[in-house]
Amino acid sequence: MFWFTYILICKDKSYYVGITNDLQKRVLLHNSEIGSKYLLSKLPVTLIYSEKYINKSEARKREIQLKGWSRVKKESLIKGLL
Secondary structure: OOOOEEEEEOOOOOEEEEEEHHHHHHHHHHHHOOOOHHHHHHEEEEEEEEEEEEOHHHHHHHHHHHHHOHHHHHHHHHOOOO
């Protein structure tokens, strides 16, 4: 089983970073208002970036790293500039 670190873009154009072992299901859960309480006022969301990892620990480390990045740095990653 693989794990993914992902970035969503929200209705208000903010970014949300998370991890999951099922990308499609997780995005559906977010958009069905079951996913994250934080996102309830920011729906709908769209998956715009993901990375694949062999275990949850590595995905979580990357999630923490990305959450510490500025918006500009996240945008560079999404555009493939990093």
